[in-house]
Amino acid sequence: MRDFRTAAAVRSACRCGELAAPTPGLALGHVQANLAVVPRELAFDFLLFCQRNPKPCPLLDVTEPGDPVPRAVAPDADLRTDLPAYRVFRDGELVDEPTDVTKYWRDDLVAFLLGCSFTFENALLQAGVPVRHVEQNRNVPMYRTDIACRPAGAFRGPMVVSMRPLTPADAIRATTICARFPRAHGTPIHIGDPTAIGIKDISKPDFGEAVDFKPGEVPVFWACGVTPQAVVMSAKPAFAITHKPGHMFLTDLRDTDLEGE
Amino acid sequence: MRDFRTAAAVRSACRCGELAAPTPGLALGHVQANLAVVPRELAFDFLLFCQRNPKPCPLLDVTEPGDPVPRAVAPDADLRTDLPAYRVFRDGELVDEPTDVTKYWRDDLVAFLLGCSFTFENALLQAGVPVRHVEQNRNVPMYRTDIACRPAGAFRGPMVVSMRPLTPADAIRATTICARFPRAHGTPIHIGDPTAIGIKDISKPDFGEAVDFKPGEVPVFWACGVTPQAVVMSAKPAFAITHKPGHMFLTDLRDTDLEGE
Numbered sequence: 288m289r290d291f292r293t294a295a296a297v298r299s300a301c302r303c304g305e306l307a308a309p310t311p312g313l314a315l316g317h318v319q320a321n322l323a324v325v326p327r328e329l330a331f332d333f334l335l336f337c338q339r340n341p342k343p344c345p346l347l348d349v350t351e352p353g354d355p356v357p358r359a360v361a362p363d364a365d366l367r368t369d370l371p372a373y374r375v376f377r378d379g380e381l382v383d384e385p386t387d388v389t390k391y392w393r394d395d396l397v398a399f400l401l402g403c404s405f406t407f408e409n410a411l412l413q414a415g416v417p418v419r420h421v422e423q424n425r426n427v428p429m430y431r432t433d434i435a436c437r438p439a440g441a442f443r444g445p446m447v448v449s450m451r452p453l454t455p456a457d458a459i460r461a462t463t464i465c466a467r468f469p470r471a472h473g474t475p476i477h478i479g480d481p482t483a484i485g486i487k488d489i490s491k492p493d494f495g496e497a498v499d500f501k502p503g504e505v506p507v508f509w510a511c512g513v514t515p516q517a518v519v520m521s522a523k524p525a526f527a528i529t530h531k532p533g534h535m536f537l538t539d540l541r542d543t544d545l546e547g548e
Numbered sequence: 549m550r551d552f553r554t555a556a557a558v559r560s561a562c563r564c565g566e567l568a569a570p571t572p573g574l575a576l577g578h579v580q581a582n583l584a585v586v587p588r589e590l591a592f593d594f595l596l597f598c599q600r601n602p603k604p605c606p607l608l609d610v611t612e613p614g615d616p617v618p619r620a621v622a623p624d625a626d627l628r629t630d631l632p633a634y635r636v637f638r639d640g641e642l643v644d645e646p647t648d649v650t651k652y653w654r655d656d657l658v659a660f661l662l663g664c665s666f667t668f669e670n671a672l673l674q675a676g677v678p679v680r681h682v683e684q685n686r687n688v689p690m691y692r693t694d695i696a697c698r699p700a701g702a703f704r705g706p707m708v709v710s711m712r713p714l715t716p717a718d719a720i721r722a723t724t725i726c727a728r729f730p731r732a733h734g735t736p737i738h739i740g741d742p743t744a745i746g747i748k749d750i751s752k753p754d755f756g757e758a759v760d761f762k763p764g765e766v767p768v769f770w771a772c773g774v775t776p777q778a779v780v781m782s783a784k785p786a787f788a789i790t791h792k793p794g795h796m797f798l799t800d801l802r803d804t805d806l807e808g809e
Binding site for chain 1: 588591592595596599600607610612620698700701730
């Protein structure tokens with residue numbers, strides 16, 4: 288069994304084909320990132336979309352056109368090989384789910400790395416705030432809302448949120464803790480009544496799996512990193528690459544590096 | 549004398565030609581913004597430069613190509629008419645300093661509005677932290693440093709900083725206060741020895757005017773909004789528009805809107 292305590296070890300295992308599995312729990316304490324790759328001609332609009340919607344789309348790094356190296360967050364990495372699994376889209380349709388996208392790489396591709404809720408979940412767990420889907424060993428429940436993202440060019444659509452059941456007292460503690468991590472979705476966007484943000488049935492998430500509520504708990508909603516992927520897919524770009532859900536990129540950043548400024 | 553207590557009143561006076569003067573002190577408590585306008589073909593690189601250098605280049609709003617309305621921060625405004633004075637550049641050379649840029653506007657222009665130190669200076673003054681250049685009724689002293697910004701495409705260059713003399717105790721209070729305003733340059737980037745960041749003579753600023761030190765005060769340096777303008781000018785784009793220094797855009801945002809997330 289390889290030692291996956293460092294981000295470099297995880298990336299190396301991906302690169303040589305040893306690791307093609309989901310990344311939760313790997314290199315604990317290192318920032319994991321969502322990946323979205325679009326051609327240069329769409330990159331301004333997508334960057335603008337992220338700038339206008341920082342809670343669902345917290346930017347960690349953006350590469351120069353054609354450059355597969357995320358120089359700010361992992362200067363030794365190669366985004367073509369260092370994730371466990373990818374999704375490749377043509378005209379919005381999934382056409383491949385490879386473990387290496389070297390053969391798809393082009394000189395005009397721009398890669399975006401976006402912060403992920405794993406960062407604040409680690410902080411919640413360390414503070415003793417329960418994270419139900421971790422306790423129940425399920426995927427986090429995610430929902431489409433009726434909160435419109437601010438559009439940018441071809442990119443538009445509703446915000447997708449993740450949900451964690453908490454007591455009101457823990458919801459308040461979680462808000463304070465998550466405020467420290469604006470580049471990992473930050474504070475919740477809603478606490479309480481799901482219908483107030485357009486969610487009809489909390490027991491039927493649009494993505495992921497439902498989780499159980501304990502007495503006295505209310506649903507707490509955070510902006511979710513699935514939002515930019517959903518928005519990219521609905522824009523149906525001629526070509527795009529993303530990570531396979533749950534199969535994230537391990538950066539060299541520590542969770543604590545995302546605190547505050 | 550017109551009432552300049554609201555941002556809309558200041559913009560209206562600019563629009564009808566009544567106001568062509570610097571804006572410090574106008575519509576106090578409203579966020580003032582730096583303006584940079586570049587053609588669409590350079591907009592991705594400039595947006596990326598701002599994303600990579602958030603302390604000197606805190607983005608408040610970016611317009612769609614050709615749209616002169618900053619919809620996030622002042623949906624009733626027109627960036628072609630609502631600033632007191634502009635600078636127009638061709639190939640990096642200043643060619644005009646008009647009070648209206650309607651005749652220069654093009655369908656491919658993208659406008660960037662960036663946060664300004666007036667926001668945190670108001671907060672410092674309210675907290676009783678002295679702001680020397682305000683006391684001395686001078687322009688703030690600004691210096692080129694040897695701190696390289698992270699480049700993006702054609703945009704590269706050193707960080708420009710502003711300087712305020714403070715006692716160490718006030719420097720610590722100022723750091724806490726400015727941490728609340730990440731979109732107005734946030735915390736200082738350096739306290740103390742100017743030579744540590746490549747400044748040879750503190751009495752000779754590269755922009756603005758020198759200010760006096762009192763016994764026991766040390767220089768405190770903040771990332772400065774002149775940085776993106778200097779970087780745009782040194783990239784010598786075929787065409788660009790900026791505000792005339794000190795003649796800022798008044799947004800509808802309140803200083804308190806920039807606190808935290």
